[in-house]
Amino acid sequence: MTDTVSLTIKIDPNLKDALKTLALENQLSLSQEVSQRLQASLLTQPHPAIDNQHTQEIESQTAEQEEDDAQQLTSSELKQIRSLLKKSKKKK
Secondary structure: OOOOOEEEEEOOOHHHHHHHHHHOOOOHHHHHHHHHHHHHHHOOOOOOOOOOOOOOOOOOOOHHHHHHHHHHHOOHHHHHHHHHHHHHHHHO
């Protein structure tokens, strides 16, 4: 048999009445009804990760998207990038 512990909580009286009604319909005790509902809610809905610093990584792009982005550079932009890369190599 599974070990059980007591838990005292404060809830709205209307919620308690609704839970009692559901427990009667399901032929369970109030404790069993609440316990089953809590367990089901924890199993079916995983807790979302909280990202309060907005550090979530953007999903990686597909190869096609990366190719499209690369093709959008003009030849003058590519020349500028190459010259900047050459300058950075000379400084090292």
